[in-house]
Amino acid sequence: MAEAAHQIAERIPINLVVNGVGRTLNLVPWTTLLDALRDHLALTGTKKGCDHGQCGACTVLVDGRRVNSCLTLAVMMDGAEVTTVEGLASDGTLHPLQQAFIDQDAFQCGYCTSGQICSAAGLLAEGHARDAGEIRELMSGNLCRCGAYPNIVAAIQQAMGRP
Structure with a gap:
């Protein structure tokens, strides 16, 4: 044994x-x-x-x-x-998603932020999200207890180059 x-x-x-x-x-x-x-x-x-x-x-x-x-x-x-x-950052420059999360105030406590950003980077690479509804659906596996969802969606849209 x-x-x-x-x-x-x-x-x-x-x-x-x-x-x-x-x-x-x-x-x-x-x-x-x-x-x-x-x-x-x-x-x-x-x-x-x-x-x-x-x-x-x-x-x-x-x-x-x-x-x-x-x-x-x-x-x-x-x-x-x-x-x-x-x-995600390279040569001292933030990844566009990291910058967008700052610009859009897409975090409060910040605990979920790294997972949200990595998931959003994967979402952008997948290329399936075309609008806010699809972003919300495809990010549904990432929870934010602070409720910063509207700002998270806005940050992803900013990184996508969409309003």
Whole structure:
């Protein structure tokens, strides 16, 4: 019995490209991507909200797609490219969504903001949203307890170049 417990606790090496930088982590198999980012890479912009995939605060981009990192085992992402809110800006210039969230005052407490921005970046890349109604529908997996939804939609529209 002790031998089986020892085998389960072994760490597994995984390789990720996080915000453009190659990283190798040795993780126990049950480590979520969220915990790998926060606890092993000190990227604390990604938030742990509900830990059940219901609030979207943990949303990051994996190979350009929106993912709830609290529901994703890190070992399943071996070889993936992960972008967090910290990786959206480039050369000291904010990503257009980050700037739009500031311009449109699209946050209050800020806890959900990183997940909202990463999810919006994925939404823009998907190219499915054409109007405010579609933005609201496609962002419905990201909750804001402060109720900043109208400003969040306005920020996404600004980043899309639409009024």
